[in-house]
Amino acid sequence: MSSIAQKKGFGATIWDFMTTVDHKKIAILYLISGGFFFLVGGIEAMMIRIQLAKAGNDFLSAGLYNEIITMHGTTMIFLASMPILLAFMNAIMPLQIGARDVAFPFLNSLGFWLFFFGGIFLNLSWFMGGAPDAGWTNYASLALASEGHGIDFYTLGLTISGFGTLIAGINFLVTIINMRAPGMTYMRMPLFTWTTFVASALILLAFPPLTVGLFFMVFDRLFGASFFAVEMGGNTIIWEHLFWIFGHPEVYILILPAFGIFSEIFAIFSRKRLFGYTALVFATILIGFYGFMVWAHHMFTVGLGPTANAVFALATMIIAVPTGIKIFNWLLTIWGGSISFTTPMIYAVAFIPSFVAGGVTGVMQAIAPLDYQLHDSYFIVAHFHYVIVGGVVLAILAGTHLYWPKMFGTMLSEKLGKWTFWFFFIGFHLTFFIQHFLGLMGMPRRVYTFGADQGWDLFNAISSAGAIFMAIGVIILLVNVVMTTIKNERVGNDPWGDGRTLEWAIPSPPPFYNFAQTPLVRGLDSFWIEKMEGNKKGMIFAEPLGDIHMPNNSFIPFVMSLGMFVASFGALYFLDGDKPWALAVLVIGLLITFGSMLVRSLKDDLGFHITKAELLKDAKGGNTDGH
Amino acid sequence: MAHDTHIHVRSKAEFEYAKKKRADEMRGHLATFAIMIFLTLIAFTMVAAGFSAYLIVPIILLLAGIQVILQLYYFMHMSGKGHGMVAFFMFCGMFVAFITVLALVTIVWW
Ligand code: HEM
Ligand SMILES: [Cu+2]
Numbered sequence: 051m052s053s054i055a056q057k058k059g060f061g062a063t064i065w066d067f068m069t070t071v072d073h074k075k076i077a078i079l080y081l082i083s084g085g086f087f088f089l090v091g092g093i094e095a096m097m098i099r100i101q102l103a104k105a106g107n108d109f110l111s112a113g114l115y116n117e118i119i120t121m122h123g124t125t126m127i128f129l130a131s132m133p134i135l136l137a138f139m140n141a142i143m144p145l146q147i148g149a150r151d152v153a154f155p156f157l158n159s160l161g162f163w164l165f166f167f168g169g170i171f172l173n174l175s176w177f178m179g180g181a182p183d184a185g186w187t188n189y190a191s192l193a194l195a196s197e198g199h200g201i202d203f204y205t206l207g208l209t210i211s212g213f214g215t216l217i218a219g220i221n222f223l224v225t226i227i228n229m230r231a232p233g234m235t236y237m238r239m240p241l242f243t244w245t246t247f248v249a250s251a252l253i254l255l256a257f258p259p260l261t262v263g264l265f266f267m268v269f270d271r272l273f274g275a276s277f278f279a280v281e282m283g284g285n286t287i288i289w290e291h292l293f294w295i296f297g298h299p300e301v302y303i304l305i306l307p308a309f310g311i312f313s314e315i316f317a318i319f320s321r322k323r324l325f326g327y328t329a330l331v332f333a334t335i336l337i338g339f340y341g342f343m344v345w346a347h348h349m350f351t352v353g354l355g356p357t358a359n360a361v362f363a364l365a366t367m368i369i370a371v372p373t374g375i376k377i378f379n380w381l382l383t384i385w386g387g388s389i390s391f392t393t394p395m396i397y398a399v400a401f402i403p404s405f406v407a408g409g410v411t412g413v414m415q416a417i418a419p420l421d422y423q424l425h426d427s428y429f430i431v432a433h434f435h436y437v438i439v440g441g442v443v444l445a446i447l448a449g450t451h452l453y454w455p456k457m458f459g460t461m462l463s464e465k466l467g468k469w470t471f472w473f474f475f476i477g478f479h480l481t482f483f484i485q486h487f488l489g490l491m492g493m494p495r496r497v498y499t500f501g502a503d504q505g506w507d508l509f510n511a512i513s514s515a516g517a518i519f520m521a522i523g524v525i526i527l528l529v530n531v532v533m534t535t536i537k538n539e540r541v542g543n544d545p546w547g548d549g550r551t552l553e554w555a556i557p558s559p560p561p562f563y564n565f566a567q568t569p570l571v572r573g574l575d576s577f578w579i580e581k582m583e584g585n586k587k588g589m590i591f592a593e594p595l596g597d598i599h600m601p602n603n604s605f606i607p608f609v610m611s612l613g614m615f616v617a618s619f620g621a622l623y624f625l626d627g628d629k630p631w632a633l634a635v636l637v638i639g640l641l642i643t644f645g646s647m648l649v650r651s652l653k654d655d656l657g658f659h660i661t662k663a664e665l666l667k668d669a670k671g672g673n674t675d676g677h
Numbered sequence: 678m679a680h681d682t683h684i685h686v687r688s689k690a691e692f693e694y695a696k697k698k699r700a701d702e703m704r705g706h707l708a709t710f711a712i713m714i715f716l717t718l719i720a721f722t723m724v725a726a727g728f729s730a731y732l733i734v735p736i737i738l739l740l741a742g743i744q745v746i747l748q749l750y751y752f753m754h755m756s757g758k759g760h761g762m763v764a765f766f767m768f769c770g771m772f773v774a775f776i777t778v779l780a781l782v783t784i785v786w787w
Contacts, residue, residue, distance in 0.1 A: 223766075227762050251766070251769065254766070254770075255769060255770060255773045259777065285785065287785060288781070288785060291777075291780070291781060291785065295777055342772075342773050342776060343776060346780070346784075354784050355784065358780075358783070358784045
């Protein structure tokens with residue numbers, strides 16, 4: 051664990067990543083696994099579009115189709131978008147606030163491995179008797195009637211990965227509250243840090259209802275309870291409430307960090323301070339706040355009654371106000387700026403009209419009487435893809451280009467990046483714009499096929515063609531990643547040349563302790579301020595150079611999560627009469643988990659110190675790549 | 678950011694100040710404790726006196742709320758410095774829980 055650069059063997063690198071507690075490496079783990087699940091979800095999407103490309107297609111059977119749309123939605127939300135955003139939060143947020151790591155490095159690693167094993171568990175359903183098939187919303191009546199173990203993979207997998215996300219959220223909250231460098235007041239925090247903060251608060255408050263719902267579902271299905279079973283006196287609507295009390299904040303957990311990434315991009319590439327920083331911060335908080343008061347807009351057609359529908363319709367429409375404030379602030383940031391159209395900036399500019407379109411359809415759906423027409427039609431599918439793909443996924447792609455140099459020390463090709471953009475962007479609108487009209491023409495969502503006499507052939511064919519464009523865009527991105535990695539042209543601290551915040555003041559990638567000396571922050575856009583004053587070091591320091599205390603790597607988080615993974619199989623087969631070993635597996639898994647917790651509690655792990663001498667050697671140009 | 682333990686020797690004045698502060702705090706604790714006992718007494722007497730349940734239940738809930746706040750502020754030191762964020766998140770949590778329960782009560786169970 052010395053800070054001296056050395057080439058590691060393949061096995062040693064793997065071991066290093068399995069035990070790491072360094073937020074930058076955990077970020078890479080999140081990016082790789084989130085990216086992998088993004089590809090899996092993407093393949094599922096392509097299969098859906100192939101099936102719907104023409105009337106009466108029999109590429110997929112009805113049952114398999116249900117499994118694929120369920121897994122597509124679940125994977126994209128829980129296993130792709132959120133982890134990739136968590137990757138950027140992990141990689142960038144501590145750097146932006148001038149911290150050496152997150153508040154709880156061990157928990158950070160635990161959070162990742164729980165997410166990872168939860169995701170693997172969920173996807174193993176494909177090979178173990180069939181995937182869940184009740185939609186990503188898993189409505190209770192449908193889910194309780196579903197045969198086989200698909201739904202159980204869903205509930206147990208999401209419980210595990212949900213714990214991971216909750217841990218990550220708490221960790222980020224504590225980090226931002228406690229670990230900001232001297233001078234980094236709340237109102238000097240970069241916008242990506244702010245959105246991370248609010249999104250983490252939403253995680254903290256929104257995941258418990260989901261966990262409760264999932265627990266009820268697990269007990270209903272696996273241990274014979276009847277929370278949602280109407281014939282036993284349960285209530286199936288409660289699942290819908292619990293799910294959406296979580297579900298609507300969840301969409302803001304996704305979109306707020308995306309807003310953060312775009313805010314950074316607009317400022318960097320317009321070479322201007324963000325317009326209306328304060329308004330942007332307050333809009334973020336306000337969105338987080340309202341996010342908890344609108345969930346029933348997903349349930350207008352359940353029959354909540356006119357009063358409840360009216361209340362939730364109004365609350366939903368109000369959310370559009372802070373969102374609009376943000377849009378105007380971004381536009382005014384670009385206005386009069388000296389714009390450079392790099393790949394991230396193109397994504398950011400394209401995001402504005404795309405997301406606004408999604409917001410407008412959202413407000414339409416918030417009109418309860420109109421929603422009786424739109425609900426469960428392709429119009430809804432168009433809406434949420436406009437906000438999620440046009441907002442979150444564009445931000446993920448933009449963030450990948452923007453932060454790649456900071457995470458890996460190399461620059462993705464701008465040329466290929468623009469190719470990706472155009473294919474993806476055109477494909478996106480081609481696929482989803484027309485779905486608004488399919489919805490208005492009456493095509494219901496979640497149907498596995500349609501008849502040739504229904505008049506939906508042409509629009510569906512166009513939609514499927516668009517999906518191919520998106521796939522090509524993603525493939526070009528993969529080629530770009532491989533080529534960039536092979537070329538391995540190292541870049542300096544501030545590869546875009548216009549970085550404004552602290553992360554651009556340190557090497558790419560930063561040494562594993564991030565800052566040899568904690569910086570002193572003198573204002574918003576701290577790096578920019580120092581640059582303008584001609585400070586070659588990029589920051590001023592809050593402390594003299596001295597020993598740094600760092601945490602040790604640990605294998606325990608991996609083992610703890612593995613135990614949960616094993617235990618889940620036991621729980622899954624618990625009530626199957628013919629599998630007596632299930633109880634043993636459940637117990638063994640829990641023993642592994644609690645045993646490793648015990649080890650963690652009893653064994654003192656005091657970390658280690660990097661001495662001043664080592665830091666001085668690094669500063670002379672020894673170690674920059676984090677090994 | 679060296680993590681050494683600093684040994685701080687208190688001056689006479691600092692000592693006096695800390696002593697006075699602790700005495701104040703103690704008085705606060707005792708007073709709150711008395712109030713809490715008194716509130717509990719009210720609750721018990723109301724039940725013993727056999728008032729209507731429609732009167733007793735809301736009043737007991739109200740008393741319980743007051744008890745929680747006293748507990749948090751006087752015994753769990755939420756008024757202390759640096760507890761702002763903790764308080765903020767607790768109130769957010771209560772707010773979300775309240776909205777949830779309110780909605781379930783009004784639109785599901787009523
Ligand atoms: C202006 C802001 C927004 C408004 C007013 C809004 C409104 C709505 C409404 C009323 C529905 C329910 C439609 C129905 O099922 O009948 C809905 C569905 C949905 N929205 Fe939004 N929305 C907004 C922003 C977002 C954002 C930012 C995201 C995600 C990043 C999002 C993701 C979704 C998803 C995933 C669904 C469908 C859930 C499902 O049934 O599977 N929305 N939206
Ligand atoms: Cu919603």
